[in-house]
Amino acid sequence: GNSVTQMEGPVTLSEEAFLTINCTYTATGYPSLFWYVQYPGEGLQLLLKATKADDKGSNKGFEATYRKETTSFHLEKGSVQVSDSAVYFCALSDDGGFKTIFGAGTRLFVKA
Amino acid sequence: SAVISQKPSRDICQRGTSLTIQCQVDSQVTMMFWYRQQPGQSLTLIATANQGSEATYESGFVIDKFPISRPNLTFSTLTVSNMSPEDSSIYLCSVAGSGSTDTQYFGPGTRLTVL
Numbered sequence: 001g002n003s004v005t006q007m008e009g010p011v012t013l014s015e016e017a018f019l020t021i022n023c024t025y026t027a028t029g030y031p032s033l034f035w036y037v038q039y040p041g042e043g044l045q046l047l048l049k050a051t052k053a054d055d056k057g058s059n060k061g062f063e064a065t066y067r068k069e070t071t072s073f074h075l076e077k078g079s080v081q082v083s084d085s086a087v088y089f090c091a092l093s094d095d096g097g098f099k100t101i102f103g104a105g106t107r108l109f110v111k112a
Numbered sequence: 113s114a115v116i117s118q119k120p121s122r123d124i125c126q127r128g129t130s131l132t133i134q135c136q137v138d139s140q141v142t143m144m145f146w147y148r149q150q151p152g153q154s155l156t157l158i159a160t161a162n163q164g165s166e167a168t169y170e171s172g173f174v175i176d177k178f179p180i181s182r183p184n185l186t187f188s189t190l191t192v193s194n195m196s197p198e199d200s201s202i203y204l205c206s207v208a209g210s211g212s213t214d215t216q217y218f219g220p221g222t223r224l225t226v227l
Contacts (some may be wrong), residue, residue: 104153
């Protein structure tokens with residue numbers, strides 16, 4: 001079945017450091033890919049998405065490119081801030097787009 | 113995007129009791145979902161709440177343990193029945209976007225602790 005694998009955390013960075021969180025997927029067909037973020041004490045929010053190969057999703061300085069050849073959707077940000085501290089979930093849509101499969105989540109800590 | 117509220121935001125319950133969680137959406141939506149997020153873990157889909165018919169449960173989840181109601185297109189409830197400490201989790205309601213059905217919007221969650 002379809003699945004999502006993302007790098008284990010926690011990831012600890014200093015402010016203004018470069019961030020990469022790796023995500024790979026297994027899927028039949030052509031799913032949409034997502035990054036969701038969960039700030040402390042809150043529910044999940046959509047951070048960005050890409051719906052087809054070579055698409056780049058971007059939001060709030062974060063970017064991820066849909067790479068079909070490597071089945072990856074790595075999240076990057078050039079300069080993190082303390083306010084980026086959260087748990088990041090990679091996900092893909094399944095079953096015609098009505099079911100979402102989530103990765104295990106990666107906790108990011110950013111130190112001032 | 114839809115605005116979703118959940119009640120209660122958190123609760124502490126005794127073993128063997130039941131808790132009903134409410135999910136309210138500010139607009140009519142077709143697809144509503146209930147997820148469980150166990151401590152330090154990812155989200156697991158419990159069921160899809162269908163308006164006017166029984167919920168569709170994922171493998172490992174049964175209606176007797178997690179009965180779901182969906183009386184209309186803006187409201188759903190999830191009951192966690194006969195609770196045990198293993199049910200301690202965050203329970204999240206979500207809806208599929210009206211424009212992009214593959215995108216989900218989540219409520220703030222209900223943090224449940226069972227003693």
